[in-house]
Amino acid sequence: MGDSQYSFSLTTFSPSGKLVQIEHALTAVGSGQTSLGIKASNGVVIATEKKLPSILVDESSVQKIQCLTPNIGVVYSGMGPDFRVLVRKSRKQAEQYHRLYKEPIPVTQLVRETAAVMQEFTQSGGVRPFGVSLLVAGYDDNGPQLYQVDPSGSYFSWKASAMGKNVSNAKTFLEKRYTDDMELDDAVHTAILTLKEGFEGQISGKNIEIGIIDSDKKFRVLTPAEIDDYLAEVE
Amino acid sequence: MSRGSGGGYDRHITIFSPEGRLFQVEYAFKAVKAAGITSIGVRGKDSVCVVTQKKVPDKLLDQTSVTHLFPITKYLGLLATGMTADARTLVQQARNEAAEFRFRYGYEMPVDVLAKWIADKSQIYTQHAYMRPLGVVAMVLGIDEEFGPRLYKCDPAGHFFGHKATSAGSKEQEAINFLEKKMKNDPAFSYDETVQTAISALQSVLQEDFKANEIEVGVVRNDNPVFRVLSTEEIDEHLTAISERD
Numbered sequence: 001m002g003d004s005q006y007s008f009s010l011t012t013f014s015p016s017g018k019l020v021q022i023e024h025a026l027t028a029v030g031s032g033q034t035s036l037g038i039k040a041s042n043g044v045v046i047a048t049e050k051k052l053p054s055i056l057v058d059e060s061s062v063q064k065i066q067c068l069t070p071n072i073g074v075v076y077s078g079m080g081p082d083f084r085v086l087v088r089k090s091r092k093q094a095e096q097y098h099r100l101y102k103e104p105i106p107v108t109q110l111v112r113e114t115a116a117v118m119q120e121f122t123q124s125g126g127v128r129p130f131g132v133s134l135l136v137a138g139y140d141d142n143g144p145q146l147y148q149v150d151p152s153g154s155y156f157s158w159k160a161s162a163m164g165k166n167v168s169n170a171k172t173f174l175e176k177r178y179t180d181d182m183e184l185d186d187a188v189h190t191a192i193l194t195l196k197e198g199f200e201g202q203i204s205g206k207n208i209e210i211g212i213i214d215s216d217k218k219f220r221v222l223t224p225a226e227i228d229d230y231l232a233e234v235e
Numbered sequence: 236m237s238r239g240s241g242g243g244y245d246r247h248i249t250i251f252s253p254e255g256r257l258f259q260v261e262y263a264f265k266a267v268k269a270a271g272i273t274s275i276g277v278r279g280k281d282s283v284c285v286v287t288q289k290k291v292p293d294k295l296l297d298q299t300s301v302t303h304l305f306p307i308t309k310y311l312g313l314l315a316t317g318m319t320a321d322a323r324t325l326v327q328q329a330r331n332e333a334a335e336f337r338f339r340y341g342y343e344m345p346v347d348v349l350a351k352w353i354a355d356k357s358q359i360y361t362q363h364a365y366m367r368p369l370g371v372v373a374m375v376l377g378i379d380e381e382f383g384p385r386l387y388k389c390d391p392a393g394h395f396f397g398h399k400a401t402s403a404g405s406k407e408q409e410a411i412n413f414l415e416k417k418m419k420n421d422p423a424f425s426y427d428e429t430v431q432t433a434i435s436a437l438q439s440v441l442q443e444d445f446k447a448n449e450i451e452v453g454v455v456r457n458d459n460p461v462f463r464v465l466s467t468e469e470i471d472e473h474l475t476a477i478s479e480r481d
Contacts, residue, residue, distance in 0.1 A: 056400045057397070084358065126364040126365055128250045
């Protein structure tokens, strides 16, 4: 990297012991579009709003939910360009693990390595923290899992979580609705209802994205038609 | 006692402000507007057209050397709006990258891959302090083998989207409002309609009628996927067609 002039960290401690750049990154996440994830007994669902800046944008060219491996998917709230960088790095790490151990990377390991990358950018010279929080959904030998990773690099496993603009309402809604024995279909309905709570305008298969992984361990993003079917069921 | 705005450097390099904004990226957008040029891109059913103003500030300048339209490969075009020097760097690197792609993988770089590459490079400049963001909005156009005509716009923040129609530069918002009205019902424009929509959008937004040598027009078409800059005669034909239509 050509940043020898910047071999000092830009993220430094304030007198009160806070890392203000990380807090500002969290603010950037908090002004991003709402996204959420729910872990069911037989799978995981992640969903996000997909509000585009204009009707002139071709919505089929934008995909906010990405898959990192065939059995792990991820969604974000915050800055899209930063998310692309993390997706690329995570995919590479998953492949490197597979090359070494000849088996698919466990969800916890991938989350840990992604979080380590995000932490690096809070301590390395000449860089700023990532302005995204990630929700990683996966299904491996330890069953369905949902992790949230923050700009600081800290991560936790969640039964259900939300991020972005509408985070407090969404989390309250999820706390009320979540049950430990929820099935994946119920979880998708709950996810849609949670998004609907804070949604401005008419919700449809074109302005939200939903990704699911069930016991067949294959992560996939639902088509707009499938989302519309779920929306009709919810009405 | 918290330190507030990080020592005031949040306006000088790309670190976060207390509101979670990147001022340097926002200032890069302002630099694009300050260049005083407006550009428009429209995607039709089987073609894509981009139009931009051609302002030659000095009569002694060689007009042919003043351009914002750059072929990246035979099939991909790039319209750069904003700071010309930054545009030339971007074009140079894009050309290199597209040529390496062709060599490495044995097929032409698709439009969205190029747009993504440009956007990822722009993202690096928003995260690393040693380089500032480029003051350029790039519109990339080409015919994709699978998806047909494609138009992408990449900005200094590292965002990129596919567009049915879009605009960049000083009158960006007015142009987008105009285009939204035209494209509201998902029309499928023919080649002539695409070009004429783009040119008339520019004329309407800037409220002036152009002569053929005051604008630059670049096209790609399904039946001729080579990126081509229209000659002044062809531009004249379209301008005449527009004025006869009105």
